[in-house]
Amino acid sequence: MQPMTAPLADRTASLAETGHSPLLTARDITKTFDRTRALQGANFELREGEVHGLLGANGAGKSTLSKVISGHYTLDSGELTYRGQEIRLRSTRDALRIGIAIVMQETSLVPDLTVLENIFLPELGRPGRLDYGQLRKRGQEILNDLGQGDSLPFDWEVRRLSSAQKQLVEIAKALGVRAKLLIFDEPTASLSPGEAERLFDIMARLRDTGHGLVFVSHRLEEVFAITDRVSVMREGRTVMNAHPTATLSQADLIRAMVGAELGAIYERGETHHVAELDAPVALEVRNLASAPAVRDVSFTVRKGEILGLGGLVGAGRSETVEAIFGLRPRSGGTVTLAGKPLKGDRPQTAIRAGLGFVAEDRRTQNIVPDLSVKENLLLAHLGAHRGFFCSYGQREKKMKELLAKLGMPEDRVADSSMLNFSGGMQQKIIIARWLLLEPSVLILDEPTKGVDIGTRASIYAMLRDIAAEGVALVVVSSDFEELLGLSDRVVVISDGRTIADLPSAMLDEESLTLLAAPRTSMVRNTEMLNDLAREHGGSGFWALIEGERLICLNAVVSNPALDPGFKAGQARELGATRIPEALRRREPIFVPEADRARTTLVVPMTSPRGHDLGWVGLSLPADRPLPAPDTIKSRIDTMAATL
Amino acid sequence: MANSEALDRRIPASPLKQFAQRLEVRMLLLALLIAVCLSFLSPFFLTKSNIFNLLDQSVVIGIVAVGMTFVILTGGIDLSVGSVAGLTGIILGLSLQHVPIVPAIGIAVVAGGFIGLISGTLITVFGLAPFVVTLGVMAIGRSLAYIFSGQTAISNIPMGMQDIVYTNVLGIPSNVLFLIVLYLAAWAYLTYTKGGRTVYAVGSNKEAARAAGLNTTFYSILPYVLSGAFAAVAITFSISQLLSADPLMGNGMELDAIAAVVIGGASLFGGRGSMFGTLIGVFIMVMIRNGLNLMGVSPFWQGTAIGTVIILALLVERLVSARISR
Known part of the structure; x- marks a missing residue:
């Protein structure tokens, strides 16, 4: 890094007066870790006096880019220009010295x-x-x-x-x-709504005093609330470079994050027929809570079914499965395994009841490095086993069968360390550790994390085989493509709550991303929909509507005859719903459908900062007196105003 | 399932190399080297009576090192064994004034185990650092030993205690036989039982052990209980030989025991180590001390010699193992 010279400082000062001068430009940044290419041509431009949203799905590279800018990582290739001068950052100290700082989650404080x-x-x-x-x-x-x-x-x-x-x-x-440039990496993750509001005030003040702010977030509502421009990353590349926030809709952002053509995905959702499984329920989770990350999670999984648990990093998925398995204390709710309640006191109880769990982090949660491969394979057996001796002989036959399936020569079992194997093989051994116990339910947390692409396919095949034998699988994954490809059904968790439970054929990456985005408004919105639907004996929904298409965020049906024809998480052409008239007209009155049986009010919902939060609808039977549309509308406005 | 994918990152070592990679094996060579050197330096070293002498001297430290091996395998440390030995020795001496030999020993061993239970619970359940807890217990134990004994040695120990040491079975002194049986039993326990494997797993990766359903709490406490109990057993043999219980007994024993376990190849981070290695470590410690005595080196210099050997052994070991695993 070259020292900042006095003339340069003068120049930037004069530029600041003209406003909107670029503070930082990143061009074609690449960064590779081991074999993972985290950044492969990222571009970014930040001006003085702006808040710039940096978005992307899990693993898109937004955090890596932030850390390259703040000097945590050195870039492999590409160019960083700060205040008109090319810079080379070797450490965070270099970055700090010229005025670039990152605000992280408490990590840099003593x-x-x-x-x-x-x-x-x-x-x-x-x-x-x-x-x-x-x-x-x-x-x-x-x-x-x-x-x-x-x-x-x-x-x-x-x-x-x-x-x-x-x-x-x-x-x-x-x-x-x-510091002149501040990067906020998921700053609201551990804040209450009031605290987040205060943070936004602070950010606005910083913007007004000429600082450049980068705001990295999953939360679309917040991005709309605070940012001036937005850049979106996907697979290490910038796919939307510095668009003014005001010109964008939620759907635009999601489309950029997912990178798929809308129409193509919608069709798939319509045509796929979903076979309902009628196998017995293997695991049922009701209103599970485990403070602070898990608030209200419910789902069931049947024998032979692969259930995906989707959501963003930090949504509480890992915590949910750990609470089910007894690794984390529960603060509420019930877990039923094969019809019997399962206590959450310790893993041994769960294991003996027939549950298996492949934890997320292989190195810290699964592998015992000082034990041989064989003993690692037999570790869960040891945990489930009652008796003084190891009784490894009991499992000898089953172990040979499994090894043959894994394609591992028998003599390698005697190897003294698991660490000599590739990540994929290690993962297979850990999965086999549980299969040895013939569990009725197997939970896998990020089963392909750190596994190379080639081996992934064989892990998927292995999991499908296991399910075909009648084992119920619960798979947690941040990779939505994997989740949709592997699972029969997907349960979406956001902010510690289940917010959708749908056959995966009805979902696509886009609707999944949309559902998974944490929404401060979701809880209160659900309450309101519930109240409205119950009071008036109808059905309510919350959806984004774009042209001829709709994505449902939430739907509550208290009168089955008035089902609008879509559920939370589904995307539909307006014509394919049961209330096309009302959805097309979106007038401030109840609009009857062609069959005259139902009538629907569709009202826009707007955030206090004036951003479009989608549409709330209420369908009622046409043969009863209707409430005044204004009453309903003012209730929705009141709710939205306090978000 | 795909058979062709890469199994390895590294090529497995040949059996000979794997054998040489075992730290115990290299330490055994070191022990033999020391024995050969000492037998050249002193004509008395390799005599039958001195070999029995060596074995005899190994008993007390050897027994304490068994408990210490368990503790270190779980990634802990027990600094209190010396003072627990001193305290339980006094308890034994006092009990012998009132009850017969066997129940008196029982009382002392249970007392030692109970102290270990307290340490182990504080460490495992309350998450305190093993170093600090056992350091505290070390101070308390020594202090109580002085108070219970009235600051003087208890010397009216019944002569019958000597039978514990001076009975020969098949020509082997009973204390040496006890040591051999104890090491075999401990080795078998650590190798073949659920509890023993859990001790290794806890030390190697406690998180993974817990997730696999192992009872990590129980097997984290157990080693401290054993360590306390074995300290009492060790001091019983000492008292039987000396026919006296002194509150100062066992002073510095923790360092000898830890040194023996570490020289024997155990990792202070847990998960790695063996009874065989510990036994070699004990022999190396005892041989050096014995050899220095035979050569008439002043006892004040022995600490320096032993400390140097420990550090050198580990230094050479580190350099050698870095080269082998490369």
Whole structure:
């Protein structure tokens, strides 16, 4: 990195006056980890005085790009230009020195130092005595500029602060070194709605004082609420480069994130016929809660069925399956395995009841490195076994069968370490560890994580074989393509709640992405739909409508005769629904359908910041007196206004 | 299922190399080397009486090292064995004033196990650091040993105690025989039972062991119980020989035991180690001490010599193993 020279500083100052000068430009950035190409031609442009949303599905490369910009990773090739000058960042210190900071989740704070010391941590590294009085004054100025004059106790140790306060310390710390470019990586993930609102105020102030902000988020509502422009990444590339947020719709963003042609996917959803399984229920989960990540999860899986648990990273999927298996305390709900309630006290109970669990992280949760391959294979047997000795002999025959299936020579079983095998083979051995016990339900958390593409196919084949033998499989995956390809049915979890349960043939990556995006409004919206549908004896729904197509976000039917013809997560042509008239007209009155049996009111829902949140509809029987449309509309507006 | 995919990242080592990769094997060579050197340095070293002497001296430290091996296999450490030995020795001495020999030993061993249970529970259930907990117990144990004994040695130990040490079975002294049987039993337990394998699994990857349904809590506590109980057993043999129980007994024993286990190839991070390795470690420690005595080296210099050997052994080991596994 070259030092910033005085003339350059002058130049940027004069540019700042003209406004909207590019602060940072990234061109054709590539970055490879081992064999994974995390970035393969990423482009990005950030201006002064803007909040720039950076979006992408799981693993699209947005976090990697953020970390390249903030100096955590060095880029393999490509070009970073900051304030008109090409830069080479070797470390976060390089980035900080020129004014680039990343606000992460509490990770860069020292919990045992005070707030003030943390804000000025970079100063602690300098020789000479610290003038605490001076620092305190500067700290106060920074907070005042953020409009947060008295929200941080300077003398408290950071460990005593709430997540939101810690985040404020991070922001103040960045401003303490006069950072000009701030990257916020999923900043609202651990904040309450009120705290998130305050963060947005802070971000708006920073924007107005000429800072450039990058906002990385899964939450589309927030992206619309705070950003000026949006870039979308997919598979390590920038697929939408700096579009003004105001010109975009949710569907535009999702389309860019998924990268598929809408029409083609819709057709598939319509034509596929879904065979309903009538096999007995193997596992039933009702209203499961495990504080703080799992709030309300329900699903069932039948014998021989592959159920996918979809959602974004952090949605609470891993926590859900760990709570089912007894690795994590439950705070509510029930789990029923083959008709009998399953306690969640410890894994051994679950294993003996016939449950198997391949945990997400192979290295830390599955492999015992000092035991031989054979003993790793037999580890779950050891856990389930009652008796003083190991009794490995009991499983000898079954083990040979499995090894033959895995394509592993028998003598390799004696190898002293699992770590000599490829990731795919390790995963197969871990799966075989559970098959040895002949479980009735097998849960797999990210079964192809860190497995090369070639071996994935053979793991999928293996899982299908297992299901064909009558085992119920629950597969957690962040890869939506894998989820849809592998599962018979998909349950979507968002913010710790099940929000959709649909045959995978009815879903596509786009609708899955749309459903999985966490929505602050989902809970209250569901309540409202429930109330409306019950009070008036009809059915309610919440959907995005675009041209002739609709994507349903939520549907509540209290009168089966009034089913609108779509469920949460489904995409439909308007003509294929049972209420095409009302959906096409979208007038502020109840619109009767051609058969005169039902009449429907469709009302737009708008966020307090004026963004389109889709349409809420209420279908009622036509032969009864109708409520005043304005009453319904004002209820929806009131709900939306407080989101 | 596809048979053709890559099985390996690395090529497996040949059996000979795998054998040489075992740390115990290399430490056995070191033990033999030390024995050969000492037999050249001192004409008395390789005599029959000195070999019996060596075995005799191995008993006390050897027994303590069994419990220590279990603890270290789970990734823990027990600094309290020396003072637990001192305390249980005093308990034994006091009990002998009131009850016959066998129940008195029983009381001492149960007391040792109970202290281990407390340490193990604090460490496993409350998540305290093993180093700190056993350091605390070490201080408490020594202090209680002084208080219970009234600061003086208990010397009126019944003569019958000597039978424990000086009975010969098939020409082998009973204490040496006990050591051999104990090591065989511990080895069999660690190798062939569910509990033994769980101890290894807990030390190697506790998270994975728990997810596989193993009872990680119980088998994390058990080693401390065994360690405490074996400290009491060890001191019983000591007292039988000396016919005296001193509150200072077992002082520094924890370091000898830890050194023996580590020289024997165990990893302080857990999961790696064996009874055979520990036994070699014990012999190396005892041989060095014995050899230095035979050569008339001042006891004040022995600590320096032993410390140097430990560090050198591990240093050479580190350099050699880095080369082998490359």
